[in-house]
Amino acid sequence: MKILVVSLLRLGDIIQQEPLLRGLRAKYPHAEIHMLINQQFASVQNVLPGLVDRYFFFDRESLQRGLGEAAYNILWSYSQLERLVQELSQEKYDQVLNFTHNKLSAYLVGAIEAPTKEGLYQQDGRFQGLENRWLCYFNDRFSGVEKSLFHYVELLGNSFDIPVAPQVSGERKKSKLVLLQCLTSDVKKNWGLMNYRDLKETIEATLVDYEVCVLGAPFERETLSQVFGESDLLICDLAEAKEHLQHAALLVTGDTSIKHLAAQLGTPIVELALGSSDWTKTSAFSQNAEVLTGNVPCAPCGHSQSCSKATHLCAEQISVDRVFTAVWDQLSGKQKIPTLNARELERTVWGTYLNKSHKDVEPFYADIALKFVTRFDGTAVRAEMSAWQSQSQVYNTWLAKIEKALPAREVLQKKTSLQSSEVADLIMCAQEILKSGQDQAGYFKAVVEALTTRFAVPVQIYDRVHAALEQVRELLEVRNNIVRYLEIVSKEGAYYATGIGQLPISGFEEARTGLHRSYEDADL
Amino acid sequence: MAMVTFSENHESSLISFEEGQALASLRDPRGEALKWTYSLGPIPSSHVVIIGLGSGFHVEALADLDPSIKITVVDSRDALVPVFRSQFPEIADRIELVIAENVQDLMKSDVYADVIANRAYVLSFRECWGNQVNLFSEFFGHLTGRSADAVKYHFEELGINMKALYFQSSNLLSIRDVLPVVEASQAQEGQKQIFRALGELVK
Numbered sequence: 001m002k003i004l005v006v007s008l009l010r011l012g013d014i015i016q017q018e019p020l021l022r023g024l025r026a027k028y029p030h031a032e033i034h035m036l037i038n039q040q041f042a043s044v045q046n047v048l049p050g051l052v053d054r055y056f057f058f059d060r061e062s063l064q065r066g067l068g069e070a071a072y073n074i075l076w077s078y079s080q081l082e083r084l085v086q087e088l089s090q091e092k093y094d095q096v097l098n099f100t101h102n103k104l105s106a107y108l109v110g111a112i113e114a115p116t117k118e119g120l121y122q123q124d125g126r127f128q129g130l131e132n133r134w135l136c137y138f139n140d141r142f143s144g145v146e147k148s149l150f151h152y153v154e155l156l157g158n159s160f161d162i163p164v165a166p167q168v169s170g171e172r173k174k175s176k177l178v179l180l181q182c183l184t185s186d187v188k189k190n191w192g193l194m195n196y197r198d199l200k201e202t203i204e205a206t207l208v209d210y211e212v213c214v215l216g217a218p219f220e221r222e223t224l225s226q227v228f229g230e231s232d233l234l235i236c237d238l239a240e241a242k243e244h245l246q247h248a249a250l251l252v253t254g255d256t257s258i259k260h261l262a263a264q265l266g267t268p269i270v271e272l273a274l275g276s277s278d279w280t281k282t283s284a285f286s287q288n289a290e291v292l293t294g295n296v297p298c299a300p301c302g303h304s305q306s307c308s309k310a311t312h313l314c315a316e317q318i319s320v321d322r323v324f325t326a327v328w329d330q331l332s333g334k335q336k337i338p339t340l341n342a343r344e345l346e347r348t349v350w351g352t353y354l355n356k357s358h359k360d361v362e363p364f365y366a367d368i369a370l371k372f373v374t375r376f377d378g379t380a381v382r383a384e385m386s387a388w389q390s391q392s393q394v395y396n397t398w399l400a401k402i403e404k405a406l407p408a409r410e411v412l413q414k415k416t417s418l419q420s421s422e423v424a425d426l427i428m429c430a431q432e433i434l435k436s437g438q439d440q441a442g443y444f445k446a447v448v449e450a451l452t453t454r455f456a457v458p459v460q461i462y463d464r465v466h467a468a469l470e471q472v473r474e475l476l477e478v479r480n481n482i483v484r485y486l487e488i489v490s491k492e493g494a495y496y497a498t499g500i501g502q503l504p505i506s507g508f509e510e511a512r513t514g515l516h517r518s519y520e521d522a523d524l
Numbered sequence: 525m526a527m528v529t530f531s532e533n534h535e536s537s538l539i540s541f542e543e544g545q546a547l548a549s550l551r552d553p554r555g556e557a558l559k560w561t562y563s564l565g566p567i568p569s570s571h572v573v574i575i576g577l578g579s580g581f582h583v584e585a586l587a588d589l590d591p592s593i594k595i596t597v598v599d600s601r602d603a604l605v606p607v608f609r610s611q612f613p614e615i616a617d618r619i620e621l622v623i624a625e626n627v628q629d630l631m632k633s634d635v636y637a638d639v640i641a642n643r644a645y646v647l648s649f650r651e652c653w654g655n656q657v658n659l660f661s662e663f664f665g666h667l668t669g670r671s672a673d674a675v676k677y678h679f680e681e682l683g684i685n686m687k688a689l690y691f692q693s694s695n696l697l698s699i700r701d702v703l704p705v706v707e708a709s710q711a712q713e714g715q716k717q718i719f720r721a722l723g724e725l726v727k
Contacts, residue, residue, distance in 0.1 A: 060725065062568065063722070063725055064725050064726070065568070066568070067698070067699050067722060067725055067726050068726070070664070070668060070670065070696055071645055071646050071647055071648075071668065072568070072643075072645060072646075072668065073639075073640070073643035073644065073645075073646070073668050073669045074668060074669040074670045074674070074675065074678065074697060074698070074699060074702065075643060075669055075678055076568070076569075076643040076645075077699070077722055077725075078699075078718060078719065078722060079643050081718050081721060081722060082715075082718055085714070085718060102724075103720075103724050104721050104724035104725065107717045107718075107720040107721040107724065108717070108721050110713075110717045111714050111717035111718055111721070113714075122717060122720070123713075
């Protein structure tokens, strides 16, 4: 089997995809895996050993030069790209997986000849792949500052049915080296060199046997030298940085490619997610990472815009003491206890919805609820239950209001134009949802978008809202069921009968040591 | 036909003039040529076309920089050729010289088809253009495939019907001018996908 992975992204993104490549390799251990990456990030080959059999390069800079400079033949870039596409088609791949998710890669994947394509690609004049619910969610949430309940790697893993798991903490290293990666690719993601200098001094003064060094690329030397001494600096390329990270006890970093490299190696991380860095989407995919964010309403900001505030508010929210506490916890190996909050429930609801191949497929709610209660303490679930039920009521009320306010299709079909006053109730519903700020999980996102869009023909409003309501109904049904099962499971434990035998709700199996739960044998 | 004359400078190099206008630096023609050559950066093609022969110093400089590169020089003034051959005998055989008095002459030549088909890199040394600025600009547009006629030539090669194409023929065209025409054509879907991908690179 031959697989091509298309990843025309930046360095950090490619490194971040390492768990996906690892999962792909585990799924198809005998497959020949090739990867198409941007030429400028060819050095990434050195940090992804054993996962990719062959790399192809997309020379974006040359292609853009060929398109932009008059001295080049108008079709020079066309010829170069055509040659690459032909070369890739001749490889006769069984599968092409587009990990990139942009139009450029979609067109490129569309041009490559292969029997199976997954991810976004263009064919028959339209973009394909969005029928996959996970990919559709990815498409909706990753374009701007939209909130996402799932990490980038989780979303892609589910989209491509590749099992992924965050790097787990292994045996604690005996190393006494703490690394600081102070500079990021974007000034608004930086915490500030002076803060890092203070942190370095605090660590060295408090944890006297630890050495603190500053990682940097050759082009960052001059900037770093303004604050740190030459002996503090570890100026290196990517492969050397990997070596240093392998031997480090901890990395303190902003949103950088080095962070993803450390996550890949299982090195403990304290991450400062500032500016446009959104921890919910692209934080270090590792169980050994502690993420600190500034609690300000403007964060995370857009990628392309500069900080609009007079001072760097999100960075100011993170004190040196707070970072040092996180450093201390990480170095002392303090175990993170999973905390239960509404986000965990919403992740479970959306995950169940997105995993459904069809709306009529009924998930096994008892199993979902049991796994949830096993992960989080039953008492904690019971404590949250009334809040979740109240939230369900709010959602159901909104749904009922919109359903009532939506005019019949036949009525709208007869109209050639529509005044806002004619759908005032609908618009009020959208405003109520937006103003409440309660739809953090985005159940009504598509409905609100439909109601705030201008349409040329009135009946289009009905079609868009109707389609969005279908999704809301299905989501709320999943949510209501999960909450209901959670209530049963958490109130009565996993056992609905007490006394001799203690029959678990999901069946049991006999083992030498006694009776154990078996979720698979639930038919009993 | 423009009046071309020659004069020796203080280094005994022959400098060509067109109606009194020098076609290279009088004081330091080699320095000027070297500066131009170094300004070009990496050459992306094994075949380079230079528009304008002038006094030939820039051609020599480029030939010295990369001994393996194939160089074609296009000019309209045939009087320049014998002096170039005598002044630079060591490279004279390496350089392909094409004299075209007008665009029609150029397009009829084998060189034109070869340059277009091989997507050659086309350079202009404007200091030697003298009074031929308009004609040489047209040459540039045609040889880079950026004139309407050249695009038509390309499209025929790709099997794209461009009857509906109305370009402003005086402008140098870019890939963005071409994209809507490709999209509306009966070109193969694979070709369209490549053009669309290129369109994303110029956004």
